[in-house]
Amino acid sequence: ILKFIFNRCFSNTKPTTLYKLPPSPQSIPLISNLLWLGRISPSNIHSILNSLHAKLGPIITIYLGSRPLIFIADRLLAHKALIQNGAVFANRPPASATQKLVTSNQRNVSLAFYGPTWRLLRRNLTENFLHPSRAKSFSHSRRWVLQVLKNRLASREKSGQPICVREHFQYAMFCLLVVICFGDNVDENEIKQIEEVHRRAFLSFNKFNILNLCPRVTKFVLRGRWEELYELRKCQQDVSIPLIRRRKYLQEEDRKNMEPHHDRAVSYVDTLLSLEFPGDRRKMNEEEIADLCSEFLHAGTDTTTTALEWIIANLVKYPKVQEKLFMEIKEVVGNGDQVSESDLKRMPYLKAVILEGLRRHPPARLLIPHAVMEEDVVLNNEYLIPKNAAINFLVAEMGWDPKAWEDPLTFKPERFLDHENGIGQEFDITGSREIKMMPFGAGRRICPGYQLAMLHLEYYVANLICKFEWKAVDGDDVDLSEKAERTMVMMNPLQVHLSPRRRPADAALTFSSSDLSFRSGSVGFGLAKKNQRLRVSVCRASSFVFRNLDADDFRHPLDKQNTLILRAIPGLNELGKALLGSVTEQIMLLENIGTSVLVSKNQLSELHQLMTEAAQILNMEAPDLYVRQSPVPNAYTLAISGKKPFVVLHTSLVELLTRKELQAVLAHELGHLKCDHGVWLTFANILTLGAYTVPGLGWLIARNLEEQLFRWLRAAELTCDRAALLVAQDPKVVISVLMKLAGGSPSIADQLNVDAFLEQARSYDRASSSSVGLYIRNAQTRELSHPLPVLRAREIDEWSRSLGYQQLLKRAIQLTTPLDV
Numbered sequence: 106i107l108k109f110i111f112n113r114c115f116s117n118t119k120p121t122t123l124y125k126l127p128p129s130p131q132s133i134p135l136i137s138n139l140l141w142l143g144r145i146s147p148s149n150i151h152s153i154l155n156s157l158h159a160k161l162g163p164i165i166t167i168y169l170g171s172r173p174l175i176f177i178a179d180r181l182l183a184h185k186a187l188i189q190n191g192a193v194f195a196n197r198p199p200a201s202a203t204q205k206l207v208t209s210n211q212r213n214v215s216l217a218f219y220g221p222t223w224r225l226l227r228r229n230l231t232e233n234f235l236h237p238s239r240a241k242s243f244s245h246s247r248r249w250v251l252q253v254l255k256n257r258l259a260s261r262e263k264s265g266q267p268i269c270v271r272e273h274f275q276y277a278m279f280c281l282l283v284v285i286c287f288g289d290n291v292d293e294n295e296i297k298q299i300e301e302v303h304r305r306a307f308l309s310f311n312k313f314n315i316l317n318l319c320p321r322v323t324k325f326v327l328r329g330r331w332e333e334l335y336e337l338r339k340c341q342q343d344v345s346i347p348l349i350r351r352r353k354y355l356q357e358e359d360r361k362n363m364e365p366h367h368d369r370a371v372s373y374v375d376t377l378l379s380l381e382f383p384g385d386r387r388k389m390n391e392e393e394i395a396d397l398c399s400e401f402l403h404a405g406t407d408t409t410t411t412a413l414e415w416i417i418a419n420l421v422k423y424p425k426v427q428e429k430l431f432m433e434i435k436e437v438v439g440n441g442d443q444v445s446e447s448d449l450k451r452m453p454y455l456k457a458v459i460l461e462g463l464r465r466h467p468p469a470r471l472l473i474p475h476a477v478m479e480e481d482v483v484l485n486n487e488y489l490i491p492k493n494a495a496i497n498f499l500v501a502e503m504g505w506d507p508k509a510w511e512d513p514l515t516f517k518p519e520r521f522l523d524h525e526n527g528i529g530q531e532f533d534i535t536g537s538r539e540i541k542m543m544p545f546g547a548g549r550r551i552c553p554g555y556q557l558a559m560l561h562l563e564y565y566v567a568n569l570i571c572k573f574e575w576k577a578v579d580g581d582d583v584d585l586s587e588k589a590e591r592t593m594v595m596m597n598p599l600q601v602h603l604s605p606r607r608r609p610a611d612a613a614l615t616f617s618s619s620d621l622s623f624r625s626g627s628v629g630f631g632l633a634k635k636n637q638r639l640r641v642s643v644c645r646a647s648s649f650v651f652r653n654l655d656a657d658d659f660r661h662p663l664d665k666q667n668t669l670i671l672r673a674i675p676g677l678n679e680l681g682k683a684l685l686g687s688v689t690e691q692i693m694l695l696e697n698i699g700t701s702v703l704v705s706k707n708q709l710s711e712l713h714q715l716m717t718e719a720a721q722i723l724n725m726e727a728p729d730l731y732v733r734q735s736p737v738p739n740a741y742t743l744a745i746s747g748k749k750p751f752v753v754l755h756t757s758l759v760e761l762l763t764r765k766e767l768q769a770v771l772a773h774e775l776g777h778l779k780c781d782h783g784v785w786l787t788f789a790n791i792l793t794l795g796a797y798t799v800p801g802l803g804w805l806i807a808r809n810l811e812e813q814l815f816r817w818l819r820a821a822e823l824t825c826d827r828a829a830l831l832v833a834q835d836p837k838v839v840i841s842v843l844m845k846l847a848g849g850s851p852s853i854a855d856q857l858n859v860d861a862f863l864e865q866a867r868s869y870d871r872a873s874s875s876s877v878g879l880y881i882r883n884a885q886t887r888e889l890s891h892p893l894p895v896l897r898a899r900e901i902d903e904w905s906r907s908l909g910y911q912q913l914l915k916r917a918i919q920l921t922t923p924l925d926v
């Protein structure tokens with residue numbers, strides 16, 4: 106009040122009405138608005154803005170639609186607005202209709218109005234979560250993602266073709282953020298599902314802009330497109346919500362046990378579960394949390410990927426800079442081939458390379474639009490900024506200002522080094538003292554992930570340069586032209602050749618060595634030739650067994666997740682035990698003993714031997730095995746309380762499969778026992794085999810319970826396919842079984858082609874990735890006890906190439922003693 110009275114009575118500053126908006130190109134009201142709408146697109150906005158700034162000065166206004174847009178291209182004005190008047194310029198304009206839909210009505214960090222909701226969400230992100238002291242908790246995930254990335258690059262290089270790096274960087278950064286967001290018990294398959302849906306949302310978001318022109322009208326005229334948007338959002342939530350529930354369940358378990366898991370890194374979801382929106386007096390619901398997770402993934406993936414691609418592109422274009430960086434890395438890590446996070450502190454040139462990359466090629470060329478908090482604000486005692494204006498800043502122009510940087514368009518990391526003692530100056534990337542560049546924005550709304558992004562860029566650039574020498578494709582100069590997408594990307598995506606750096610200790614290291622995919626034949630049984638009767642020798646010098654194998658070593662994450670859900674259904678376990686302990690089990694048991702052949706040393710001894718060997722590889726006791734006459738190719742396991750469990754094999758399956766494939770089937774069944782799928786599996790098997798027509802049983806099994814049970818069983822099957830792979834030690838054997846189950850018959854078995862079937866699995870993925878496809882795919886699988894064979898094949902193919910599987914194989918030991926069969 107005092108300030109107001111003082112200004113009114115004594116101040117000689119002009120009333121705001123006497124100030125003018127920043128200059129704008131000549132315009133005819135309304136008509137010019139419409140003309141701009143037609144002219145401006147994401148691809149040409151930067152060139153239009155640059156030419157307007159050249160004509161009109163460092164701050165301009167454009168009228169587009171109903172609100173003025175103000176653009177600032179000058180570092181000093183940006184500092185005045187974002188730092189000196191930080192609180193005034195920290196607001197966001199009202200979001201468009203589509204943005205509101207995907208952000209739970211503007212309740213996320215990037216679009217929330219400057220106020221209590223934003224403060225709560227932002228503080229949660231920066232203090233509870235992105236603070237550097239927390240960064241360490243995901244070090245192991247960064248290492249895992251690095252391994253995945255190196256493997257992908259190395260296996261592509263093996264093909265001899267140039268590698269287009271973007272998709273690999275994108276995948277790596279996405280994996281990392283998913284793990285940070287949902288916790289480190291998410292596995293690669295779940296990540297792929299999330300990535301698929303998010304990428305679709307990301308690629309199609311521009312096409313929904315038109316819906317914002319006049320939402321009331323477009324809701325009728327473009328109803329289909331609105332529905333598409335709803336469907337897309339639903340898909341995003343469908344992949345996130347189970348993962349959110351999993352974290353919730355873990356938190357509840359911890360609470361019940363009164364002992365938090367100290368070895369579990371706190372994920373973003375964990376921090377959100379306990380937040381309450383100010384004023385609402387309620388916790389966030391799952392949809393709101395899922396929207397915040399989507400924001401987190403979108404905000405961090407493409408920006409970091411784009412920055413990484415630009416930085417590596419410059420290192421390829423300027424081999425001397427790459428060499429200098431490599432020398433610095435070598436000095437710190439010696440002959441080691443990994444750079445640890447603590448090593449990064451001793452690499453000033455690395456930091457300079459990253460900063461120069463961000464200065465020269467900032468991924469975000471504009472900020473997220475800002476707005477002012479007060480009615481009419483005067484900037485620099487000169488320009489009127491109305492409350493309804495959206496204000497933005499030309500990020501790249503700030504970092505290319507010749508008054509701040511010598512020779513600004515040249516890539517020269519040395520500019521960030523203190524030449525006298527070679528130690529990197531602490532460059533203030535937040536711009537709080539002076540804005541010389543602002544790749545992360547500045548002031549109150551500065552990117553809260555900037556420290557995490559810097560860490561990721563430093564860690565991955567250092568390790569990628571440490572591991573490989575990066576070279577341009579022969580005869581190609583690296584083209585640094587730009588193209589505006591959601592970020593400013595390379596117009597021609599970077600293509601490279603890689604050669605592993607040779608170190609004295611591993612001069613013989615080549616791409617075909619160790620950490621790539623496991624090759625069949627190097628371990629495991631010799632492959633049975635087609636139609637050849639297999640002789641299993643008693644002493645299998647080439648077999649590998651897993652002495653300390655535990656079920657959780659290979660359990661599929663969906664199995665883990667669904668087991669948790671099943672366990673949480675009150676009374677299910679008791680119901681299962683009550684039912685199975687009684688008449689039904691006895692019927693099943695007697696039926697099998699009475700109508701099948703029990704396999705033993707003296708009866709179908711080859712099968713007996715396959716079973717014994719599979720059990721030994723999986724480090725478990727072999728169950729009984731029965732062979733049963735049936736035209737339906739099938740195998741199943743029954744674990745009846747108090748009795749030795751048994752596996753049943755149908756004769757038609759024996760006809761259809763080779764011995765090695767049969768052993769994979771037996772291993773699959775053993776997987777169920779190893780993983781203690783016992784009660785629920787038998788329960789589900791009884792349902793599938795039609796036993797619930799047994800009087801008095803059917804009514805007890807409610808429909809949704811049955812659905813839950815089948816969902817769990819589908820996930821459990823994926824685990825058991827892994828057990829099959831551990832025994833077969835060749836993914837093609839397992840995939841061949843699945844292919845034969847899908848469409849094999851003994852007479853055409855030798856014409857079936859595993860590679861073609863895998864290709865079919867990939868095309869199923871592609872065809873079902875549209876929203877309609879996804880719907881059909883869900884409908885196709887909902888009622889099945891087993892996942893679709895193509896999906897199982899794809900799963901096992903991927904797991905066979907995963908780090909987890911490679912590491913398990915390393916633990917296997919060769920069997921040299923005769924088996925006791």
Ligand code: HEM
Binds near residue numbers: 409467468554557
């Ligand atoms: C190289 C990587 C990155 C770049 C270049 C970048 C750049 C930016 C920019 C320019 C803004 C707009 C600031 C403003 O409007 O004033 C922003 C905002 C934001 N960024 Fe980043 N970002 C990066 C990585 C990340 C990461 C890794 C995360 C999270 C994990 C993240 C989360 C956010 C969020 C939540 C906002 C909204 C902040 C608010 O409105 O308060 N960003 N980022």
